[in-house]
Amino acid sequence: MPDTIVTEDVDLVSGYLARPIEDGTYSSIIVLQEWWGLDEHIRDVTRRFARNGFIALSPDLYHGKQTADPDEARGLSTGLDRTRATRDVISAADYVKNMNISNGSVFTIGYCMGGGISILAACKTDLTGAIVYYGGLPNPVEQLDELNAPVLAIYGSDETDRGTEVQQALLERDKDVDLHIYEGARHAFFNDSWDERYDKNASDDSWIKVMDFIEKHGP
Amino acid sequence: MPDTIVSHDVDLVKGYMARPMEAGNYPGLVIIQEWWGLDEHIRDVTRRFAREGYVAIAPDLFHGEVTNDPQEAGKLAGSLDRARAVRDTQAAMNYIKNSEFSNGKLGVIGYCLGGGVSLLTACNDNVDAGVVYYGGLPNPLDLLDNIDAPILAVYGEDEGERANELEKELNDRGKSVQKHIYPGAGHGFFNDSGGNHNSDAAADAWTKTLDFLKSNV
Numbered sequence: 001m002p003d004t005i006v007t008e009d010v011d012l013v014s015g016y017l018a019r020p021i022e023d024g025t026y027s028s029i030i031v032l033q034e035w036w037g038l039d040e041h042i043r044d045v046t047r048r049f050a051r052n053g054f055i056a057l058s059p060d061l062y063h064g065k066q067t068a069d070p071d072e073a074r075g076l077s078t079g080l081d082r083t084r085a086t087r088d089v090i091s092a093a094d095y096v097k098n099m100n101i102s103n104g105s106v107f108t109i110g111y112c113m114g115g116g117i118s119i120l121a122a123c124k125t126d127l128t129g130a131i132v133y134y135g136g137l138p139n140p141v142e143q144l145d146e147l148n149a150p151v152l153a154i155y156g157s158d159e160t161d162r163g164t165e166v167q168q169a170l171l172e173r174d175k176d177v178d179l180h181i182y183e184g185a186r187h188a189f190f191n192d193s194w195d196e197r198y199d200k201n202a203s204d205d206s207w208i209k210v211m212d213f214i215e216k217h218g219p
Numbered sequence: 220m221p222d223t224i225v226s227h228d229v230d231l232v233k234g235y236m237a238r239p240m241e242a243g244n245y246p247g248l249v250i251i252q253e254w255w256g257l258d259e260h261i262r263d264v265t266r267r268f269a270r271e272g273y274v275a276i277a278p279d280l281f282h283g284e285v286t287n288d289p290q291e292a293g294k295l296a297g298s299l300d301r302a303r304a305v306r307d308t309q310a311a312m313n314y315i316k317n318s319e320f321s322n323g324k325l326g327v328i329g330y331c332l333g334g335g336v337s338l339l340t341a342c343n344d345n346v347d348a349g350v351v352y353y354g355g356l357p358n359p360l361d362l363l364d365n366i367d368a369p370i371l372a373v374y375g376e377d378e379g380e381r382a383n384e385l386e387k388e389l390n391d392r393g394k395s396v397q398k399h400i401y402p403g404a405g406h407g408f409f410n411d412s413g414g415n416h417n418s419d420a421a422a423d424a425w426t427k428t429l430d431f432l433k434s435n436v
Contacts, residue, residue: 004239004241005266005270006240007237008236010233012234012278012310012313013230013310015228016229017228021222051224063317087313088231091231091306091310094300
């Protein structure tokens with residue numbers, strides 16, 4: 001009798017990992033995608049962190065989907081189950097913490113949609129630090145009460161209000177927050193695969209701020 | 220200049236899935252391993268549930284490790300990060316919920332080590348039914364306050380006390396619980412690849428489990 005079922009091994013959560021070749025122990029950083037998905041740009045950013053001495057891991061929050069079409073990206077982003085995404089981030093943190101080259105420190109960094117997830121994850125698990133590029137506050141905002149990690153918040157001047165709002169919400173709760181707003185830079189200014197939005201000066205300076213933040217709060 | 224890094228795709232959480240071949244919408248069931256790992260027996264149980272009409276997934280809580288050595292199994296179980304195990308279980312739940320074959324309903328079942336994780340998951344997330352075969356109680360016990368799903372508790376006679384304690388703790392909290400203790404059966408009696416297998420108890424527990432799941436998912 002032929003069987004009536006199908007079976008397969010499945011990836012419940014997957015991601016893209018980059019790490020230094022050389023033996024040693026390293027801090028980890030979980031890199032969280034823009035609304036396009038785990039695309040070549042995010043993979044590139046993940047490799048950049050690895051070249052700077054990090055275990056860098058980007059979980060695939062869209063579980064296989066990615067797009068270059070803004071309408072589709074908006075649909076994917078709006079449809080994203082934030083609870084699931086947060087769990088995927090924590091699964092990524094679990095994964096790196098269990099690597100024998102981990103020194104135990106785990107940061108998150110997220111851009112655009114991933115920026116909001118970066119803060120949200122820090123409300124739900126213990127992290128060494130959370131970095132947000134032009135991302136939103138958790139909804140409901142009271143989730144911030146649970147946050148323990150220091151936050152670095154980076155925005156273009158087109159989103160000054162949003163950046164200030166994030167800073168205020170954190171300060172009101174006595175959280176550690178460092179805000180930088182780049183004059184003339186716009187949402188997604190760090191994305192060097194998007195000519196129209198990329199701002200090299202803001203990008204380069206913010207990279208230094210990120211490295212300083214990690215050095216200050218790391219092991 | 221040669222690159223100083225290595226990069227590749229990684230599986231952060233893996234599992235074994237079985238589902239009915241025929242297109243349709245089916246209730247989901249997450250099956251949680253014993254302390255041996257995601258072994259052939261658990262895969263077999265996963266397939267059995269698929270043949271009964273479930274989209275069934277067993278997440279790999281040991282992330283690649285499987286053993287048939289009790290000492291090593293004890294070590295793996297002892298060092299298991301319970302919070303991570305619950306997240307891995309939730310990852311399987313999310314996977315099912317987002318599958319085109321799901322009808323939206325979800326149950327969770329676990330054996331031995333997995334029985335405890337099954338209960339813990341029911342304490343941490345919305346499931347429609349929870350089944351525990353000879354598993355431990357959550358620590359702290361007050362996590363049970365959060366259970367919404369009806370619970371089916373199946374134990375051998377050797378763990379009758381544990382079963383009674385679980386029943387009492389759930390009853391005290393006004394939760395729905397159905398308990399069965401099998402006389403003469405011991406821990407692991409459902410595992411037909413193990414030394415403690417008791418075929419009569421296993422066959423009856425299987426029927427009770429299917430009935431319980433049918434009325435809740």
